[in-house]
Amino acid sequence: MQIAIALFPEFTSLDAMGPYQVLQHVPGADLRLCAAERGIVADDSGHLRVEVEHTFADVPRPDVLVVPGGTVTRRMMTPEDAVVTWIREAHPHTTWTTSVCTGSLLLGAAGLLDGLTATTHWSAYDALASTGATPTEQRVVVEGKVVTGAGVSAGIDMALTLVAEMCGPEVAMAIQLGIEYDPQPPFDAGSPSTAPPAIRDGLLARSI
Amino acid sequence: MQIAIALFPEFTSLDAMGPYQVLQHVPGADLRLCAAERGIVADDSGHLRVEVEHTFADVPRPDVLVVPGGTVTRRMMTPEDAVVTWIREAHPHTTWTTSVCTGSLLLGAAGLLDGLTATTHWSAYDALASTGATPTEQRVVVEGKVVTGAGVSAGIDMALTLVAEMCGPEVAMAIQLGIEYDPQPPFDAGSPSTAPPAIRDGLLARSI
Numbered sequence: 001m002q003i004a005i006a007l008f009p010e011f012t013s014l015d016a017m018g019p020y021q022v023l024q025h026v027p028g029a030d031l032r033l034c035a036a037e038r039g040i041v042a043d044d045s046g047h048l049r050v051e052v053e054h055t056f057a058d059v060p061r062p063d064v065l066v067v068p069g070g071t072v073t074r075r076m077m078t079p080e081d082a083v084v085t086w087i088r089e090a091h092p093h094t095t096w097t098t099s100v101c102t103g104s105l106l107l108g109a110a111g112l113l114d115g116l117t118a119t120t121h122w123s124a125y126d127a128l129a130s131t132g133a134t135p136t137e138q139r140v141v142v143e144g145k146v147v148t149g150a151g152v153s154a155g156i157d158m159a160l161t162l163v164a165e166m167c168g169p170e171v172a173m174a175i176q177l178g179i180e181y182d183p184q185p186p187f188d189a190g191s192p193s194t195a196p197p198a199i200r201d202g203l204l205a206r207s208i
Numbered sequence: 209m210q211i212a213i214a215l216f217p218e219f220t221s222l223d224a225m226g227p228y229q230v231l232q233h234v235p236g237a238d239l240r241l242c243a244a245e246r247g248i249v250a251d252d253s254g255h256l257r258v259e260v261e262h263t264f265a266d267v268p269r270p271d272v273l274v275v276p277g278g279t280v281t282r283r284m285m286t287p288e289d290a291v292v293t294w295i296r297e298a299h300p301h302t303t304w305t306t307s308v309c310t311g312s313l314l315l316g317a318a319g320l321l322d323g324l325t326a327t328t329h330w331s332a333y334d335a336l337a338s339t340g341a342t343p344t345e346q347r348v349v350v351e352g353k354v355v356t357g358a359g360v361s362a363g364i365d366m367a368l369t370l371v372a373e374m375c376g377p378e379v380a381m382a383i384q385l386g387i388e389y390d391p392q393p394p395f396d397a398g399s400p401s402t403a404p405p406a407i408r409d410g411l412l413a414r415s416i
Binding site: 014020049050122169 | 220221222225226240248255256257259330348359360361364365368372380381384386388390392394397402403410411
């Protein structure tokens, strides 16, 4: 089972690294980090520099396709973009096509979400709706073979949900226990409906 | 505020990438991924290859020191190990010295945990106790300026706790909302006390 996680300049690190940590433990997985070109791809903070060994052309037919997000994705929503092109051409052949955070905007730009319910980072519902999708605040949305996750850290929940669909709950629970995923956030501020309004508005003003 | 996250061959990716995602948003943070030598450092699955630009010698006095884990850490628990040496020499000057997962074994090997309560991955309590620490199942333990987090995904909770200590709860909540950390694991299997015993025993048998 080939699992391809797309990277691109200014991707958000945890969007990719959450699913990466979960999916590497799928039995028989042939996991690949891939990008438009071989070489170094830096994340949106610039501090994480990943040496990518596989191009999109090297993995044209992954069984599982994973697309992370980043604020840059809004500028990548064109048919000519390398990630969007790869998604559009690979999707008819995948078993699962998935995204985390604003990675769903790239699925949308590839024409995959028209008429589907999908999710994204809470600050990007309008951009998601522009692709024909119906945005929802649900953390993970399974629509046929298209699975979308909410912002950044939701990639862990998305990937565990995906593993349960692919391999059954026992495998997903074993991976969950292996990564000790028993989350205990110190605050109840992780969604726009629970965070203090002043904090939410401050983040929106800074476009984080 | 200089924040240094140590990498080493066969580190567990999310151990480092959880805190990395959180701490990069600390106001005024000078975040550095560092290792014994410049160049590529691969994680324990071998698929994530990080180009490291800073050596331990470049960051001898970080304000915040973060040590991830990996099964390899058990073999690194010697006074001569490069990570252990860096921890031992930097710790007297840090504001916070922290670990995720079996990174705490390296804090212990550096002599930092003798007589302290600390945590680690649930499969490594015995190894942690061998350093003089008192292991606990708590997800995040703050003992003076030493903060330890439990296995892999606990680095997110550890880092948010640390940000709240350093910068106050508003900053921590803003980062939590920015990364939409409103976790909803599909199963209640993330700790050895909640996972089905057969799954726990199976993982221990495979030494994951």
